Amino acid sequence: MAGHRIRTGMPNGRLSRDGREDARLVEKCRRGDELAFEALVLKYQNQVYGVAYRMVGDSEEAMDLAQETFIKAYRGLDTYKPAMPFRTWLLRIGTNSAIDNLRKRGRGRDMPVELGSKPRPGAINSSEVSWASFDPPGPETDIPENVSVSNETAGIISEALSELPDNYRAVVILHHMEGMSYSEIGKALGVPRNTAKTWGHRARGLLCGALEGVM
Numbered sequence: 044m045a046g047h048r049i050r051t052g053m054p055n056g057r058l059s060r061d062g063r064e065d066a067r068l069v070e071k072c073r074r075g076d077e078l079a080f081e082a083l084v085l086k087y088q089n090q091v092y093g094v095a096y097r098m099v100g101d102s103e104e105a106m107d108l109a110q111e112t113f114i115k116a117y118r119g120l121d122t123y124k125p126a127m128p129f130r131t132w133l134l135r136i137g138t139n140s141a142i143d144n145l146r147k148r149g150r151g152r153d154m155p156v157e158l159g160s161k162p163r164p165g166a167i168n169s170s171e172v173s174w175a176s177f178d179p180p181g182p183e184t185d186i187p188e189n190v191s192v193s194n195e196t197a198g199i200i201s202e203a204l205s206e207l208p209d210n211y212r213a214v215v216i217l218h219h220m221e222g223m224s225y226s227e228i229g230k231a232l233g234v235p236r237n238t239a240k241t242w243g244h245r246a247r248g249l250l251c252g253a254l255e256g257v258m
Contacts, residue, residue, distance in 0.1 A: 065129035098141035112137040135231040203253040211246035
């Protein structure tokens with residue numbers, strides 16, 4: 044893939060070790076090194092699949108979306124600018140692909156007209172939810188006959204997430220499950236940091252109400 048040489052510097056002149064390694068691999072990809080892109084796929088495939096699965100709730104769709112994400116990323120490498128971490132750029136592609144997929148299938152959810160951003164008294168606090176336990180299954184995961192409490196909890200969280208507007212669900216997934224900051228999420232979703240933070244706050248309020256009495 045022909046293209047111009049990328050700069051590895053950030054505005055403050057520093058990149059993390061991961062950032063420098065990703066920038067080096069992207070530059071090699073632009074020079075036509077397919078093994079370099081394979082290294083990026085191996086590094087991020089679980090995260091891309093995980094975000095896709097949590098967005099659409101179906102393992103086969105998530106696998107297709109993950110593949111689509113990497114194809115789009117490869118074809119768009121010449122447009123990538125290292126001022127944005129490669130991981131953030133990649134998850135932006137993946138999240139937008141998932142939202143587009145949901146809306147094409149008539150399953151997308153727009154933001155509600157009115158939102159109660161504050162949880163009701165006595166409602167569960169989102170900090171009490173073990174987000175890390177909500178792991179997406181692999182494509183060959185078997186569901187045991189005796190469903191464990193943790194799996195039941197994951198199912199409840201999954202259902203509550205599916206009821207959120209698409210953008211709110213994306214913020215919850217990227218922040219609570221992928222550990223991204225609101226600044227990173229803003230870049231990934233193409234909105235200001237404060238907008239991403241507001242969506243996250245409102246999403247937590249909606250989730251608290253949905254999970255009240257069942258967890």
